[in-house]
Amino acid sequence: MSTIYNFNAGPAALPKEVLQKAQREMVEYGNTGMSVMELSHRSNAYEDIHNQAISRLKSIANVNQDYHVLFMQGGASLQFTSVAQNFLKGQSNYILTGGWSEKAAAEAQKIGNVVIGASSKENQYRSIPLSDTLLYDSNDSYMHVTSNNTLYGTQWQSFPDASIPLVCDMSSDILSRSIDMNQFDLVYAGAQKNLGPAGVTAIFVKDSFLKQANKNIPTMLSYQTYADSNSLYNTPPVYSIYMLNLVLEWIEERGGIDYIEDQNDQKAKIVYEAIDSSDGFYKGHAQIDARSKMNVTFTLATEALTTTFLKAAADAGFVGLPGHRSVGGCRASIYNSVSLESCEALAKFMNQFKKMV
Known part of the structure; x- marks a missing residue:
């Protein structure tokens, strides 16, 4: 192979060791006689992979037992809608730090009222708003932040300590540093930057927050659907989850x-x-x-x-x-x-x- 240095923003580089293991298992996974892509998502072989990935995510992220880990499709962009569909009641609060936070707020605006609690747009998104400058109301359904801003190269060093639920798009820096994941009521992350290939989105949602979700929304947008079915309500992106599990294993093996x-x-x-x-x-x-x-x-x-x-x-x-x-x-x-x-x-x-x- 040619020597290249992959700095793609996503889909991004994957560990060579992971790719090599996936290559070895491409035609036959274990003793199943089939590729992972051919396994039924109801089979014991696939459910083992699925549950390992959930367990590893919880362990590496060090979340409390009251968190659900869900696997959804549609990338973080679908989560812009899902978050609002599930939790926006009255008004929500969005902190703008780049293009993706703008898109998240725009999608939520289609569902309900959005208040901009702070924005660094006036300085071309070169900075992160200071926590003591954030404006919010105790009646806001939640505050939404984007932890890392791929377009402009900024990142929250610490997160708001607000008295309302905190929702975070962590697509581009999840599991990249030691933070307290338990400070968030919901975290979502497209896999294709730090977790694996495109095709699956990982969600951490606190059970007490999930209990507040709207009930009368489309089935496939409801987080409760995935929590009730262990993310197996319909056919999940089995190969993407398999690859995600290998990446998590790679992280574990390195400490x-x-x-x-x-x-x-x-x-x-x-x-x-x-x-x-x-x-x-x-x-x-x-x-x-x-x-x-x-x-x-x-x-x-x-x-x-x-x-x-x-x-x-x-x-x-x-x-x-x-x-x-x-x-x-x-x-x-x-x-x-x-x-x-x-x-x-x-x-x-x-x-x-x-x-x-």
Whole structure:
């Protein structure tokens, strides 16, 4: 295989060890005589995979016993609607920190009233609003935050301690660092950045919050449907869940969240150092105190120079560095499965490119 460095924002890099194990098991899983993709979701073989994935998610995330872990389809974008359908009563509160939080609020607005509790849009989403500046009402159904902002490269360092339920889109930094997951009433995350391939969305929902959900909503949008059926109401995305389980196993084998967080700290330090030591040749988008350890966003002096950089990077085997089409610039997504060596190679390339021009 050609040597490439995968910095795609999602679908993103997967651990080589996971891909190799999946390759070995592609034609036959265990002694079933079938691929995982051929197993009935009602079979004992698949239910073992399914339940292992749920158990591992609970264990690695260290959530209390009163949380349900659900598997749904439709990505985080469907959750924008599902959250509002289930829990928006009267009005809800959304904190805007980037494009995906805007989309979440826009979808919720179709269901009911949305109040914007804070926004960093006025400074081009370079920062995260301070917790003591957030405006909310005790009657708000919930407060919604997006933990990591892939487009702009910002990340919540700590979360609001509000007196209302807290809902979090954690799609791009789930299981990347040690945080108290029990502070949230609901967390959702598309798998395709840190958990596995596209096709499955993981949801953590506190039982007391689930009990408050609206009852008269479409069956496939109701979290209660999935809680009552162990996410087996209909055919789940079996292969995506199988891959998710392998990724969770990979995390466990390396020591869990503590190891992953240490690796992510090192990777982010390497890439940000290449930016900060460049004397302004590379300019980071996010304010230093809001920098994401998952998505490093930066620009060069001109669009022409950016284009030249991205072409040279692609020729050198670096994949996925162009910024999101709505933002431009450059973005290195350094999720859990991106290796330390890949980040070292990128920093070395950035230093060399600066010297060449």
